[in-house]
Amino acid sequence: MSGLPGRVDFRRNTQCVAPQMACAVQQATTRFLALRDTAVSEFGADRWQELRQVGHDLRLHAIENLDGYLELLEDQVTRAGGQVHWAPTAACARQIVLDIARRHQVKRVVKVKSMATEEIGLALALESAGLSVFETDLGEYIVQLAGEAPSHITGPALHMTKEDIAELFRSKLGASAPADAQLLTRIAADRLRGEFLAADMGISGGNFLVPDTGTLVLVTNEGNGRMCTTLPRVFVAVVGIDKVIPDWESLAVMLTLLPRNATGQKMTAYVSFITGLKPVEGTEGPAEFHLILLDNGRSQMLRDKTLRETLLCIRCGACLNVCPVYNTVGGHAYGWCYSGPIGAILSPQLLGLHAAGDLPFASTLCGACNDICPVKVPITDILLEMRQRVLHEPTARQERSKSTLRAAARVAALVFGSPRLYRWSAEALCLLQAPFRRGGWLHRLPPPLNRWTMARPLPAFRTDFFRWWRARGTGRSQQRLLRASLLVAAAGLVIAAVSSRIHRSKRQGT
Amino acid sequence: MSDVGKNRDADRDAVMLTVRSALGKRGAPVTPRFPQRMPTDVLANNQVGISTLLLEIVKLGGFGRRVPDTDTLHRLLAELVRCEGVKQAALWSTPELNELSLNRVLHELGVQIISPGAERCQCSTCDLGVTGVDLALAQTGTLFLRTSPERPRWISLLPRIHLAIVEERALRGSLVQALAELRGEDMVAVTGPSRTADIEMTLALGVHGPSVLHVWAIAPKCRSSPSDD
Numbered sequence: 001m002s003g004l005p006g007r008v009d010f011r012r013n014t015q016c017v018a019p020q021m022a023c024a025v026q027q028a029t030t031r032f033l034a035l036r037d038t039a040v041s042e043f044g045a046d047r048w049q050e051l052r053q054v055g056h057d058l059r060l061h062a063i064e065n066l067d068g069y070l071e072l073l074e075d076q077v078t079r080a081g082g083q084v085h086w087a088p089t090a091a092c093a094r095q096i097v098l099d100i101a102r103r104h105q106v107k108r109v110v111k112v113k114s115m116a117t118e119e120i121g122l123a124l125a126l127e128s129a130g131l132s133v134f135e136t137d138l139g140e141y142i143v144q145l146a147g148e149a150p151s152h153i154t155g156p157a158l159h160m161t162k163e164d165i166a167e168l169f170r171s172k173l174g175a176s177a178p179a180d181a182q183l184l185t186r187i188a189a190d191r192l193r194g195e196f197l198a199a200d201m202g203i204s205g206g207n208f209l210v211p212d213t214g215t216l217v218l219v220t221n222e223g224n225g226r227m228c229t230t231l232p233r234v235f236v237a238v239v240g241i242d243k244v245i246p247d248w249e250s251l252a253v254m255l256t257l258l259p260r261n262a263t264g265q266k267m268t269a270y271v272s273f274i275t276g277l278k279p280v281e282g283t284e285g286p287a288e289f290h291l292i293l294l295d296n297g298r299s300q301m302l303r304d305k306t307l308r309e310t311l312l313c314i315r316c317g318a319c320l321n322v323c324p325v326y327n328t329v330g331g332h333a334y335g336w337c338y339s340g341p342i343g344a345i346l347s348p349q350l351l352g353l354h355a356a357g358d359l360p361f362a363s364t365l366c367g368a369c370n371d372i373c374p375v376k377v378p379i380t381d382i383l384l385e386m387r388q389r390v391l392h393e394p395t396a397r398q399e400r401s402k403s404t405l406r407a408a409a410r411v412a413a414l415v416f417g418s419p420r421l422y423r424w425s426a427e428a429l430c431l432l433q434a435p436f437r438r439g440g441w442l443h444r445l446p447p448p449l450n451r452w453t454m455a456r457p458l459p460a461f462r463t464d465f466f467r468w469w470r471a472r473g474t475g476r477s478q479q480r481l482l483r484a485s486l487l488v489a490a491a492g493l494v495i496a497a498v499s500s501r502i503h504r505s506k507r508q509g510t
Numbered sequence: 511m512s513d514v515g516k517n518r519d520a521d522r523d524a525v526m527l528t529v530r531s532a533l534g535k536r537g538a539p540v541t542p543r544f545p546q547r548m549p550t551d552v553l554a555n556n557q558v559g560i561s562t563l564l565l566e567i568v569k570l571g572g573f574g575r576r577v578p579d580t581d582t583l584h585r586l587l588a589e590l591v592r593c594e595g596v597k598q599a600a601l602w603s604t605p606e607l608n609e610l611s612l613n614r615v616l617h618e619l620g621v622q623i624i625s626p627g628a629e630r631c632q633c634s635t636c637d638l639g640v641t642g643v644d645l646a647l648a649q650t651g652t653l654f655l656r657t658s659p660e661r662p663r664w665i666s667l668l669p670r671i672h673l674a675i676v677e678e679r680a681l682r683g684s685l686v687q688a689l690a691e692l693r694g695e696d697m698v699a700v701t702g703p704s705r706t707a708d709i710e711m712t713l714a715l716g717v718h719g720p721s722v723l724h725v726w727a728i729a730p731k732c733r734s735s736p737s738d739d
């Protein structure tokens with residue numbers, strides 16, 4: 001559904017997030033994580049860590065030898081009877097699919113959920129060319145009906161309640177059913193069965209490409225991936241060039257990691273191994289298999305040793321589930337099909353810093369994503385690197401670093417850089433807060449700082465640490481030292497917050 | 511057509527060129543090899559028994575049974591047909607499956623047999639699909655079904671009920687081992703009935719694929735002593 005966005009304004013987007021979003025998202029992600037934890041502990045935590053390392057190594061090896069593997073892949077897919085196309089850009093990929101559709105006089109297309117097809121805005125392109133396109137993944141079908149964008153990599157409709165969906169089916173499909181997951185699923189599946197039977201062309205993405213046999217591996221739970229490779233006359237797979245893995249043994253590793261980490265399943269209900277997709281005699285299987293290898297900026301990402309590790313990602317969606325930012329704002333705020341931590345590092349690289357330079361800042365750098373990633377993508381390292389780049393990129397900087405912000409940062413650097421200045425300003429803050437202080441709390445601050453106290457009171461700025469500051473040379477117990485340093489850190493945060501609020505209120509004023 | 515071909519080559523070269531220059535590669539591309547660093551014990555498992563497989567199937571929402579002999583097999587099939595109201599069925603036509611004479615039993619029960627090469631609309635209304643299992647993984651409850659003219663893909667996909675007949679000798683100890691044997695096959699791995707949790711994370715069985723999965727583990731005796739004929 002989602003086409004290419006213009007500039008992603010993360011902060012503006014977060015303001016449009018419906019209040020019930022965070023609740024629905026957290027319910028779903030908590031469940032995903034609980035299932036994952038069970039699956040991982042059943043597998044054995046140590047074995048799991050060992051396997052993650054292997055997963056990382058083999059993905060990195062594949063990415064670093066991508067040229068050789070791609071060449072082998074092309075040979076083998078062609079030998080097995082498939083047709084390989086290369087798409088340097090999203091526009092090329094769309095054109096290739098349209099050409100194939102035209103050549104076969106395709107009218108109806110069934111589509112399996114895939115990030116690559118979302119990325120190139122394929123459904124929209126096909127629809128505007130006059131074809132009817134049906135998303136067949138249940139979640140994706142629901143968001144398509146609702147005219148919304150998917151909000152999670154593995155659960156596109158997790159932001160909607162079953163009541164929402166029942167209402168949607170009533171208004172769009174004329175099917176009245178109680179808000180029951182099983183019944184609603186049945187309704188959608190019956191509709192889609194008809195679409196599958198009538199479709200001329202099936203489109204999917206792909207989870208892995210194994211070059212030595214030219215095999216495309218497709219992981220699904222509902223069976224729609226299998227439908228696409230069984231019923232329509234033509235089958236097209238749009239797959240990023242980064243999906244290559246070295247060999248079948250590596251495939252065993254990936255198929256052990258992916259389902260457990262994504263949904264806590266030991267294995268997804270269906271794993272299709274598509275090798276050339278030879279038509280089975282006597283049945284109406286697809287007569288043609290087209291594999292479109294999508295670059296769309298991926299090859300450029302290989303240039304930098306740190307950034308190239310973004311390409312290791314196998315789109316399990318687990319980093320979204322643990323991300324405190326994603327859990328608060330949901331997927332739509334990220335402005336494109338990739339959301340959460342992986343979106344924060346991938347979108348700016350695919351769309352350009354001028355378009356998505358906000359996203360690397362949409363993170364607390366807590367590192368939970370690094371720890372859960374099945375292939376050990378060093379997400380926080382990449383986030384930091386991207387932040388650096390945004391600051392050095394002229395077009396992105398214009399947007400981000402206004403002169404007021406820079407001035408505030410300079411003042412903060414000055415204050416933090418000198419103990420005396422630091423102490424003075426801390427004392428000044430203590431004095432300034434006096435009119436607003438009620439006991440240990442600041443209940444209401446004047447504008448522009450009042451947004452901080454709208455939802456909850458702020459703890460008052462404490463003065464205890466001065467005593468510690470004076471006494472710090474005399475050697476106290478460690479515990480005391482620890483408490484005192486915490487207080488200093490808190491003081492620093494308040495100063496930073498104040499300066500940024502001042503800047504922000506100015507920006508809003510202009 | 512030649513224009514399309516030319517474009518394709520140009521696109522291919524463009525992608526390859528950027529990939530190679532980004533990776534700093536020079537000279538002719540070599541076929542890479544991932545050094546074998548697989549900790550084998552990480553992927554091995556010792557639970558290879560049929561009972562583990564059946565247990566996993568049940569956990570996944572399917573039905574698992576042990577079938578000691580041909581008579582039981584035929585009786586169970588008759589029961590299944592009656593309970594589920596099966597009107598039409600389709601079967602793989604592999605020699606291993608033919609040997610079990612399920613065709614005949616179904617026919618006697620008045621079930622219409624759909625040929626593997628039937629029109630797709632007819633396939634879609636079929637109630638029961640009976641398949642063999644090429645390899646199975648006990649620990650995850652996974653069944654590997656190869657595709658070939660005798661094993662059409664649709665039989666394990668379109669019917670409402672999927673009955674898979676598995677034998678002990680199909681079991682493998684690990685995914686690595688199973689994939690090593692099936693390397694390069696056109697196939698599907700089935701783990702439980704078709705499922706989704708897209709609506710409020712509530713599990714619902716049977717979306718596009720079968721909602722009911724029966725796995726029957728037949729004893730070698732079922733083969734050695736065909737009941738009659």
Ligand code: SF4
Nearest residue numbers: 313314316317319373
């Ligand atoms: S970055 Fe890692 S955790 Fe996040 S989606 Fe990709 S593979 Fe999963």
